[in-house]
């Protein structure tokens with residue numbers, strides 16, 4: 001969430017609060033919001049802003065709970081947990097691809113036709129980056145289908 005968007009949301013909440021209080025003035029309770037109520041709402045507003053930190057990687061403002069703690073800065077790391085996870089996966093993937101590529105070059109592993117359609121031109125798809133030599137052979141089309149499927153599965157989980 002961008003900072004502007006967040007401020008907007010907090011302002012909408014503030015406005016609602018004021019409106020709810022002023023309608024009470026006209027009708028039932030005849031009470032204006034007390035100073036305490038106003039200051040409570042204000043501090044909720046401010047702490048809502050304070051408990052956010054921006055991620056250097058994805059440029060989003062996220063709550064502190066989305067970051068690992070750190071002794072520097074405002075107490076949290078500059079990159080959010082999900083960005084750290086993604087970059088770790090990317091690194092693992094690169095490593096795994098390098099390893100399989102090397103095995104093919106030295107002839108230890110042979111490229112196989114697509115497991116789905118039998119197409120000869122294939123990509124070694126890693127089901128687990130921790131097992132770099134364990135690949136599923138898929139053609140371009142079925143490889144991108146597999147990734148779309150995995151992405152879907154992930155976003156449903158989230």
Ligand SMILES: [Zn+2]
Pocket residue numbers: 055056057058059060079080081082083
């Ligand atoms: Zn991030």
Ligand SMILES: [Zn+2]
Pocket residue numbers: 114115116117118119138139140141142143
């Ligand atoms: Zn195929």
Ligand SMILES: [Zn+2]
Pocket residue numbers: 124125126143147
């Ligand atoms: Zn793949």
